[in-house]
Amino acid sequence: MPEPAHLGIDSLIGDWLDHPTGRTVLIDLLARRSPDARALYAMRMLPLSALVTVSGGVVTTDYLHLMVQAANKLIDLKPGHSATAHLFPSAAPPAPNDWEEPIVEGRFHGKTVVVSGAASGIGRATVLRVAREGGHVLAIDLSTLRMEALLEENPELDITGVVADISNQEDVNKIAVQARGRVDGLAVVAGIADNMVALHEVEDELWESVFRINVDGPFRLSRAIIPLMLARGSGSIVNVSSQAGLRGSIAGAAYTASKHAVIGLTRSAAYIYSPRGIRVNAVIPRPTRSALESNYGSLGGAGPLPSPTFTSPEIESAQVASPMTYLLSDDAANVTGAILPADEGWGVA
Template identity: 80%
Template sequence: MPDPVQHLSAESLIGDWLDHPTGRTVLIDLLARRSPDARALYAIRMLPLSTLATLSNGVITTEHLDLMVEAANRLIDQPSVHPATAHLFPSAPPPAPNDWREPLVEGRFDGKTVVVTGAGSGIGRATALRVAREGGRVLAVDLSTLRMEALLERNQDLDVSGVVADISTQSGVDKIAAEVGNRLDGLAIVAGIADDMVALHEVEDELWESVFRINVDGPFRLSRALIPVMLSRGSGSIINVSSQAGLRGSIAGAAYTASKHAVIGLTRSAAFIYSPRGIRVNAVIPRPTKVALESNYGSLGGAGPVPSLSLTSPDIESAQIASPMTYLLSDDAANVTGAILPADEGWGIA
């Protein structure tokens, strides 16, 4: 660690800033105001601080860095002794993003059957595997035969079976329901598609109808078909995946934004109606991840992975969101229903 009295500059390594008790506090404070994941710095600690202006695509400017250098060196020369701020120095470093380890709860889903849609990749895949590793029987649903084959081939030691089906069609839903039979404890509806930031007056019918067919009709049709199985047993848990676009208007285009608002409405209505009958219904709001949504319309999802401001690996990103998903699916959340749970590292409060 550098000498605590050593001054810092824009050409000091990010690692030197992170290792310096005062520099770390100033650096993470700045990043916390302009990025959802300051921990990403730990993956680029061997680069000079000045590179943040380029890597952030203008979110952090050279003027921000100059002010930060000035503030850090002023605090180094004149440490705060004010009782209201003295606890800030020195600060403890947060864990590096890829240091996270999935906290499996052995046996949490023993004897339970859970359906997970969108299970071939991303959050759906991570949720399906987490439930199976914790003892559950998983019926994985995905639209892609190749993704489904890969999931089953790589996890033959787990109790995972697969159905290739489109949840937005009645035939696809009937296919899933036939596999479920008369036992279902949990349903995680993850599958969805993006739009392409199209403004309301530019949205074509085909885009609107496709986004709503997958993002709203799919959860509606599948829930409608499988809720009676849960009602027959007097218990069950349903998790819908919404989005920051379900809470505000600045995340996506009109079609996707409206569809994710609809998912939250569907969640709250079902939670109110079915809570007295033993079924819990909640929604999770993930942060953007590196795993792309399905899209045929030139959207961020169709063009490649959704941009993420985190340098965390895609598998860890998805598993971190699967963690609250599986909590809500499990009996640990026995008294939680109607919750709209952000799993976004504070991304949505900026």
């Protein structure tokens, strides 16, 4: 199919992606307003003008007209013209669901990893990644039904399920006993959102509930597991925080304060336990659809939201589980106290 001589606002997004100059303008300019340029793949058959509606007005018609003018001006220039020398050739980004989980065979062989919030979203993806890489996983979740589904769907993996509430001390004691004296890694994923409630509207019940799960839970579970790591002189803890732990525009008062607390807990523990062989880090994911469908996982709030993504929920969660399992593994032997964004660049906008 011949490339169009010129591109317009009514040209298909696919035509822009397939045209060398059009692709350069589309990716290098439009992507500045949306970190998730991969979503363009799912809109190949739509006209460029559809981006006004799809973006919710973030991309304006005037901006698209400027893009069209810039693209056509560059198309009319002779190849190698100095006016285009500053532009890097931009290949189209990979399609949203083309990512494949890079399993590292045997990375967790002989290791036991405890994962909370284990039966859905990021927690479930972390369980599966560790188990597929040879580890034994003690999977913790409050939902009996989700736990049963996790175990029934993965009978070939070394997963032990425990239905427990990590904010309840009796349940945490049960988890510690189930660990049978050895834990090499702990991933604390369980958490709840706060419905984006402003400070003066927060009721005691909401505040206490959010802090009980998001702060008391990681505190109690870590407190129970750390002595098992100290006894061996090694271990890795990975907490899940949120962009709400870094800024105030993402969620309500309770969730924001709780995720700031998780980062503080992470940094304090990293400082105290690093000389004793225990690494403590935190991962900051972007809001994922799996979190929106569950009471567990990191959830965005009233502030700036990431661009729409056409990635499947399973891949979304697995892409966050990837840096989590890196930090849990010996690959990150010299990494502690890190607050690692896993948000496709959303947090730098």
